Amino acid sequence: MGYPQKPHPKETVVLSEYFGDPEARTFKGWVKRGGYEALKKALAMDPNAVTDEVKNSGLRGRGGAGFPTGLKWTFMPKEKRGPHYLCVNADESEPGTFKDREIMRWTPHALLEGTAIAAHAIRAEVAYIYIRGEFTEPWTVMTQALAEANAAKVFGNITIHLHRGAGAYICGEETALMNSIEGKRGNPRIKPPFPAVAGVFGKPTTINNVETLAAVPHIIKRGSAWYKGLCLSSPKSTGTKLFSVCGHIQKPGNVEVTMGFPLKDVIYEMCGGMRPGRTLKACIPGGSSVPILTKDETEKCLLDYEGVAEAGSLLGSGGVIVFDDSADMVYQIMRLARFYAHESCAQCTQCREGTAWTTKIMERILAGKGQMKDLDLLLDLSENMTGKTICVLSDSCATPVISGIKKFRSEFEDYITGKKRPVMVA
Amino acid sequence: MADGLINLTIDDVAVSVPKGTLLIEAAKQAGVLVPHYCYHPGLPVAGVCRMCLVEVEKAPKLQIACATQVAEGMVVRTRSGQAKSGRTGVLELLLINHPLDCPICDQAGECELQDFTFQEGRPSTRYSPTYPKRFNPVEDFGPDVLYVPNRCILCTRCVRFMEDVAKEPVLNVSERGDRAFVGIHPDAQLDHPWSGNVVDLCPVGSLLSKDFLHKARAWELDKTASVCTGCSQGCNVTLDLRDDTVVRIRPRANLEVNQYFICDHGRGHYRWMNRGDRVEAPLVREGADLRAVDWDEALDRVRTLLKGAGGSAVALVSPKASTEGLYFARKVLARFNWTGAFQVVMGEEAPLAGVPNLALRAERAPNGKGAELLGYTRDYAAALKAAEKAAVVLVIDDPEAQIKTSGQVIYLGTAAPAFLNAAIVLPMALMVEEDGTYVNRDGRVQRYFQARGTPAMARPAWWILGQLTDAAPESASAAFDAMAAEVGAFRGMSYATLGLLGQRSGAGAGVPA
Numbered sequence: 001m002g003y004p005q006k007p008h009p010k011e012t013v014v015l016s017e018y019f020g021d022p023e024a025r026t027f028k029g030w031v032k033r034g035g036y037e038a039l040k041k042a043l044a045m046d047p048n049a050v051t052d053e054v055k056n057s058g059l060r061g062r063g064g065a066g067f068p069t070g071l072k073w074t075f076m077p078k079e080k081r082g083p084h085y086l087c088v089n090a091d092e093s094e095p096g097t098f099k100d101r102e103i104m105r106w107t108p109h110a111l112l113e114g115t116a117i118a119a120h121a122i123r124a125e126v127a128y129i130y131i132r133g134e135f136t137e138p139w140t141v142m143t144q145a146l147a148e149a150n151a152a153k154v155f156g157n158i159t160i161h162l163h164r165g166a167g168a169y170i171c172g173e174e175t176a177l178m179n180s181i182e183g184k185r186g187n188p189r190i191k192p193p194f195p196a197v198a199g200v201f202g203k204p205t206t207i208n209n210v211e212t213l214a215a216v217p218h219i220i221k222r223g224s225a226w227y228k229g230l231c232l233s234s235p236k237s238t239g240t241k242l243f244s245v246c247g248h249i250q251k252p253g254n255v256e257v258t259m260g261f262p263l264k265d266v267i268y269e270m271c272g273g274m275r276p277g278r279t280l281k282a283c284i285p286g287g288s289s290v291p292i293l294t295k296d297e298t299e300k301c302l303l304d305y306e307g308v309a310e311a312g313s314l315l316g317s318g319g320v321i322v323f324d325d326s327a328d329m330v331y332q333i334m335r336l337a338r339f340y341a342h343e344s345c346a347q348c349t350q351c352r353e354g355t356a357w358t359t360k361i362m363e364r365i366l367a368g369k370g371q372m373k374d375l376d377l378l379l380d381l382s383e384n385m386t387g388k389t390i391c392v393l394s395d396s397c398a399t400p401v402i403s404g405i406k407k408f409r410s411e412f413e414d415y416i417t418g419k420k421r422p423v424m425v426a
Numbered sequence: 427m428a429d430g431l432i433n434l435t436i437d438d439v440a441v442s443v444p445k446g447t448l449l450i451e452a453a454k455q456a457g458v459l460v461p462h463y464c465y466h467p468g469l470p471v472a473g474v475c476r477m478c479l480v481e482v483e484k485a486p487k488l489q490i491a492c493a494t495q496v497a498e499g500m501v502v503r504t505r506s507g508q509a510k511s512g513r514t515g516v517l518e519l520l521l522i523n524h525p526l527d528c529p530i531c532d533q534a535g536e537c538e539l540q541d542f543t544f545q546e547g548r549p550s551t552r553y554s555p556t557y558p559k560r561f562n563p564v565e566d567f568g569p570d571v572l573y574v575p576n577r578c579i580l581c582t583r584c585v586r587f588m589e590d591v592a593k594e595p596v597l598n599v600s601e602r603g604d605r606a607f608v609g610i611h612p613d614a615q616l617d618h619p620w621s622g623n624v625v626d627l628c629p630v631g632s633l634l635s636k637d638f639l640h641k642a643r644a645w646e647l648d649k650t651a652s653v654c655t656g657c658s659q660g661c662n663v664t665l666d667l668r669d670d671t672v673v674r675i676r677p678r679a680n681l682e683v684n685q686y687f688i689c690d691h692g693r694g695h696y697r698w699m700n701r702g703d704r705v706e707a708p709l710v711r712e713g714a715d716l717r718a719v720d721w722d723e724a725l726d727r728v729r730t731l732l733k734g735a736g737g738s739a740v741a742l743v744s745p746k747a748s749t750e751g752l753y754f755a756r757k758v759l760a761r762f763n764w765t766g767a768f769q770v771v772m773g774e775e776a777p778l779a780g781v782p783n784l785a786l787r788a789e790r791a792p793n794g795k796g797a798e799l800l801g802y803t804r805d806y807a808a809a810l811k812a813a814e815k816a817a818v819v820l821v822i823d824d825p826e827a828q829i830k831t832s833g834q835v836i837y838l839g840t841a842a843p844a845f846l847n848a849a850i851v852l853p854m855a856l857m858v859e860e861d862g863t864y865v866n867r868d869g870r871v872q873r874y875f876q877a878r879g880t881p882a883m884a885r886p887a888w889w890i891l892g893q894l895t896d897a898a899p900e901s902a903s904a905a906f907d908a909m910a911a912e913v914g915a916f917r918g919m920s921y922a923t924l925g926l927l928g929q930r931s932g933a934g935a936g937v938p939a
Contacts, residue, residue, distance in 0.1 A: 168602070185599065190473040190493050346580060346599060346606035347474040353519035356604035360557055377552055384515035387487040388476055 005253060008270040012230060014240045015214050016256045019106040025141055027148035030109035036154050038217035042117040043156050050121040054216060057224035058231075058238035062099075063089055063172075063209030064287065064316045066237075066305045069216075075196035076122045077204050085200045086119045086127035087181065087207040090142075091165050091172035093132055094287035095339060096319030099242035100210035102254050104131070104138035107214065108145035112160060114213030117220060119158045122206045127160045130177050133167040169343035173391045174207045175199075176345065187345050188391035211242060233260025237304030241318055245271045248278065248324035259304040263311075266303065267322060278324040282408070286316020288336050289396030291403035292329075312403075329408040330415055331423060333400050334362035340397035351394035354385040358397060360426075365415045368422030375405055375412055434500040449491035449502060450478055458504050461513055461542040463520075463629045464581040465492035468686035470590050475520075475581050477542070479512035480504045488512045510546055517547040523560040523604060524630070525576050533631030535644030539579065562607050567597075568616030570636050570690060571625060575607040578632040584608060584624035591687070591780035594618045608632075619776035619786055622690040626676055635674075637694060642668040650877035651678060651926055653864050655746055655857060656692030657773070657787040658794050660866025662927070663688055665696070665858060670878040672696040672858060680927050683870065689776060689786040699858045703841050706882030709851040716851060721883065725893050728850055731834050732758070732894070735817040739833075740809050741766035743802060744823040745791035748862030749871070750905040751838075751854075751887025752793070752800050753913065755820060758894045762818065766802035767809030769824065770794055787867060796865035799915040799931065822887060823854060838887055853884035860886035861902035863924065865931060871919060872928030 004020065007013050018024035024033055042050050055070025076084060088111070092100035103111055111129070119127045131139050142162055149155065163181055165171050171180045175189035178200040199205020219227045231238045237259040243266060246252045250272025257266065263285060267273065274280055283298040284290060291313040293301060301311035308315040323332065341355035361378055364370050382398035389395070405412060414420035431442040436449075439456035451467070453460050463475035473493040482489045483501035488509060491502075503509060520539060528534040562575035582599060585608060589595040596616060600609030610616060616624070625635045647666040654661040654675065661684035666674040675696050677688040708724030709716035719727075739762035741755050756766065770791045777785035794804070803809070810829065813819045817833040825843045829835060837848040840856050859880040865871050880886075888905040892898040899905035903921040910916040915931045923929060 170602075190471070190490075341603050344603040346602050346604070347472075347582075348476050349474075349516050349519050349579070350476055352580065352604055352606060353522055357519070357522060357553065360554070364554070384512075384519070388479060388512055388515075390473060 005251060008255065010261075010265065010270060011256050012240045012258045013256055014218055014230075015103060015107070015110070015211065015242060016254060019102055019254070021106065024107055025109075025145065027109065027145065027152055030107075034221070035109050035217075036113055036149075038220040039113045039116050039154060042120055042220050047121045047123055050117060050220065053224050054121070054219055055224075057219045057227035058236070059212065059215055059219060059227065060237065060305065061209055062211035062215075062241065062318070064094070064289070064314075066315060069208065069212055072196075072208070073118070073122050073206055075194070076206060077196075080123055083126065083201075083203050084122055084124040085203055085205040086115065086122060086124040087174070087177060087195075087200055087205055088115050088127060088129040088210060088213060089172060089174065089177060089207055090129050090131040090135070090138075090210045091177060092135075092210065092317075093169045093172050094289065094317045094319055095336070096244060096246055096284065096321040097287045097317040098244045098246075099254050099318060101135055101138050102242070103210050103214050104135065104142050108138075108142045109149065110214045110217060111142070111210055112145060112149050112155075114216040115160055116155045116158050117216050118206070118208060118213055119160075120156075124206070125158060127158065128163050128181050128200065129160060130163045130165060130171070130181060132172075133165040139164060168345075169339075170345045170391070170393060173393070176391070177207065178205065185345075187347050188393075190390055215239060230258045231260055232258050232304075233302050234304050234306035236306060237315075241303065241315075243303065243318045243320050245320045245322065247320075247322035248275060248327065249273070249322045250275060257303060260307060261303045263301040263303050263308075263320070264299040266320065267298070271322075274324050278326060280322065281325045281327055282323040282329065284313070284319070284321040284400070285311075286314045287319035288321065288339070289392070289399060290314040290316045291399050292407060294407050328423070329404055329411050330362070330366055333404040334359065334366055334424075336400050337362050337397055340393060344393055348389035348394060350385045351389050351397070354381055354394060355397045357381060358385075358401060362401075363424055364426045365412060366422060366424040367426030368415060368418060369426055370412070370416040372413070372416055374416070375409070379405060432496045432498050432500075434496050434498070434502065436502045437504055443496055445496075447496050449480065449482075449489070449494045449496060452496050453480075453491060453502070453504060460491045460504050461538075461545065462492055463538060463579060464583060466583050466627060466686070468591065469583055469586045469627070472582050472586060475516065475579065477513055477516045479509055479516070481506045481509045513542075514546055514548055517543050518551065518553075520579050521547070521551060522553040522557075523576075524579065525559060527577075531577065531631040532634050532639060533577075533628075533644075537631060538629035560604060565610065567610055567633070568621060570622055570694075571616045572634045572636055572639070573608060573610075574632050574634060577630050578608055579630055580606055580608070581629055582608075583627040583629070584633055587624055587627055588616075588618070588621070591623075591778065592618045592620050593779035597624075619691065620687060620689050620778045622693045623677070623687045626686075635693075638674050641673045642666070647673070648877065650858075650875050652858070652874040652877065653792065653866075653872045654688055654692040654695070655792040656689070656695040656790065658789045658791050658867040659684065659785060659787050660792065660864060660868075660870060660872055660928075661688045661692055662872065663692065665877045667858075667877055672699045672877070678926075682927065683866065683872075684784055685781050687778060687781065687784070689778070691773075691776070691786050699856055701841060704881050704884065705839055705842055705851055705853040706884065707853060708883065711849050716848075721885070721893075724850060724852060725890075728836060728852075728894060731836065731849060732818065735762075735834065737817045738762060738812065738815065739764040739818040739820065740813040740816040741802065741820045741822065742806070742809055742813065742824050742827050742829070743768045743797060743821075745770060745794040745797055746857060747793060747797075747822045747887055748857065748860065748902075749793060749796040749800065749865060749916075750862055750902055750909060751822065751891060752797055752802065753909040754888050754891035754895060754899075754905065755822060756800055756802075758891050759818070759820060765809055765812055766797070766800075767804065767806045768794060768797045768802050769806040770804060783868070789867070792866075793864040795867055795869060796863070796871075799865060799869075800913065821848070838890060840884070852890050853882070854890065855880040855884050855886040859884070860888075861921075862886070862888070863906060869915075869931035870928045871916065871924060871931055873921060873924050873926070
């Protein structure tokens with residue numbers, strides 16, 4: 001758990017070891033804690049050897065998709081014909097997710113070190129860390145840390161730039177992020193070409209999440225075998241993962257657990273469980289874009305890529321949103337839909353129009369003016385919004401709607417039949 | 427199958443296309459037009475409207491035909507249930523914020539949203555009638571363009587045209603989600619010399635031409651393939667006529683000349699075609715007056731005049747006259763010691779940055795090159811001087827010419843000449859009233875087609891002048907054949923070989939390059 005609480009004994013503290021320790025933010029403090037040793041080691045290694053080490057560790061992307069990190073690095077051209085770029089996705093804006101923020105707030109040098117190691121591995125001379133616009137404190141901390149590290153000349157010939165976002169959720173999508181870095185409107189690009197072929201400025205680019213890169217120095221320092229050993233369930237999911245727990249929970253915050261850890265222990269033990277007199281109703285385990293789990297599904301769920309999928313959702317970014325029995329699922333889903341309608345970049349028709357329409361129907365239901373056929377319409381609309389657009393924002397809006405109607409249909413029906421009083425005016 | 431080609435099947439039709447071809451283009455070869463909005467062959471691919479969803483065998487989900495390249499052995503179904511329902515879904519979503527104001531929309535009848543909705547849209551909407559549609563007021567984008575944001579489907583063709591083709595990025599997509607609209611730079615206007623193309627590119631009635639506003643419904647228009655008369659570039663155009671009046675000029679695709687575009691000058695250069703002060707009958711001089719006569723009498727008078735004259739002759743011609751007419755003019759004057767010239771009006775050159783060798787040319791002379799190939803020169807001043815002592819001066823549609831001559835003036839024209847010393851005035855067809863050819867600045871010979879009849883007794887120049895030769899041609903096509911048989915630059919060409927897109931001069935069979 002780290003800051004602000006003490007870590008729970010069941011946590012495996014790797015990334016969050018120095019959360020809450022102000023001295024770790026400074027360059028000197030970080031070096032004193034063994035920082036930048038991994039970078040020194042990596043810079044002395046062949047880039048391919050660094051990539052192999054990460055590949056062997058089993059590290060997978062922590063941004064949400066869970067793509068094997070080392071494998072991603074190998075997609076970069078073998079022969080270097082021009083500049084390579086590394087982008088670091090620090091635009092953490094998935095509702096319910098706040099792990100990258102803590103990494104940047106407390107261990108900025110961990111991210112910088114991981115960034116430099118990754119840049120070395122993919123032979124990039126420039127790395128951009130794209131930091132979410134609203135992250136004022138992490139921005140200040142990162143700026144200070146980068147200045148100190150640059151003064152100490154630890155990055156060799158690698159240049160790291162901090163780039164500040166302007167507050168659009170969609171800029172966390174990797175290609176939209178690249179457009180944004182280029183100074184363009186943050187619209188996702190059609191793929192192919194994939195970033196490893198034509199990324200930022202049209203050059204081969206790798207993009208990684210903050211948490212992914214923060215784990216890299218540990219892998220280099222302690223070895224891939226150690227990291228691979230951090231595994232409680234599926235061997236395809238290794239290492240530790242930060243979970244941001246929020247919602248109807250006694251002790252919200254970040255917890256760091258080994259892959260395969262039971263979700264129910266996170267909720268009931270580490271985060272203090274439900275408020276007195278309340279019981280768990282539902283949980284969104286991987287940030288707002290993934291299917292909602294019921295109480296039963298939640299309590300059976302193991303926190304790794306395979307385990308959450310088995311439970312019927314996705315590990316995503318690790319933003320665990322907890323709902324107790326006081327939660328109005330219809331209202332919660334409307335809030336999510338409204339968020340996506342607000343953040344749609346407006347390129348794809350299904351997303352631009354579909355997210356807004358979904359919101360309107362949800363609002364109508366909450367205003368007591370819904371009809372039973374609205375539920376079928378919502379499902380059909382969601383189907384139409386799934387798998388047909390450039391990026392997955394549209395799918396992300398449809399996902400909670402589909403799982404919500406499937407799992408909490410009676411709550412929708414109560415608004416429609418008048419059993420529940422309207423909570424909105426439409 | 428030929429080497430270097432990719433073989434695939436689209437709706438059970440086998441096609442072979444070059445590597446890198448997009449599915450949407452390959453489908454055209456299979457005779458399938460995949461419905462689409464944002465895709466346009468003259469613009470970079472955006473892949474945003476998601477309308478061209480098709481089913482590709484072995485792909486996990488529907489693919490957009492505009493951004494998917496062909497692959498060997500691909501099996502594509504554009505009309506499968508899945509593909510169709512994907513597109514029907516897009517249409518339903520496009521219509522939830524689109525006003526159903528087709529009865530007052532200029533685009534109705536040539537609207538891709540109407541067409542594809544009719545083709546595969548839902549019969550009715552599921553959008554609640556109580557939900558308001560997105561509203562934004564009409565914006566004045568520039569000299570000739572209005573933006574009606576309520577009708578906009580955000581296909582971004584206009585934005586991409588200004589950014590990537592005109593290279594003057596004054597338009598963008600403003601705002602996000604369903605609040606989005608096409609915005610214009612607050613300090614800019616859509617006044618690029620080629621900006622009118624955004625109106626053609628717009629698949630719906632969101633971008634409108636002020637010039638054409640409420641002039642006609644699309645189904646009232648007669649469309650004729652033609653060539654722009656605005657300059658020497660020779661852009662291929664379509665003339666839209668309502669009840670014999672030209673009301674609009676639109677680009678006609680020709681990848682060798684203008685791709686899919688025309689400039690605003692050319693777009694607006696049609697009012698002269700509708701002028702009312704036409705000469706409608708042959709006129710012959712009777713003392714101080716000109717008397718209307720029939721063609722037999724008029725042509726007899728010309729023959730007599732030519733027979734009685736000797737020495738030198740001068741032709742002062744319009745560079746808008748047809749190649750065929752100019753050829754027969756030179757034939758009529760062949761037995762004289764003749765010189766011919768045309769006057770070129772000069773203007774500003776305005777290139778379209780994103781397309782090589784495409785500009786509004788400074789020389790506003792659609793057939794100057796054709797005249798040159800037939801022996802006419804640009805030395806108009808010298809010709810005027812020579813006219814002073816010439817026995818015969820033949821003027822073709824140059825009403826402003828100020829001619830001083832001791833000889834006889836024969837005037838072929840569409841409008842009454844400013845000078846009144848012509849012995850004979852012969853009423854001539856305008857280019858919209860005849861079949862003919864122009865040669866553009868690069869030597870491309872291009873046909874234009876008759877769009878309406880001639881007023882009263884007016885006749886095409888080739889007919890009038892052909893009557894004065896031994897072998898009067900019976901049609902424009904025959905007139906061209908006669909020229910092609912004699913003039914090297916046109917050898918091997920005919921109306922059939924020129925087709926709708928034309929040929930480079932010298933490209934005909936049997937002519938060394």
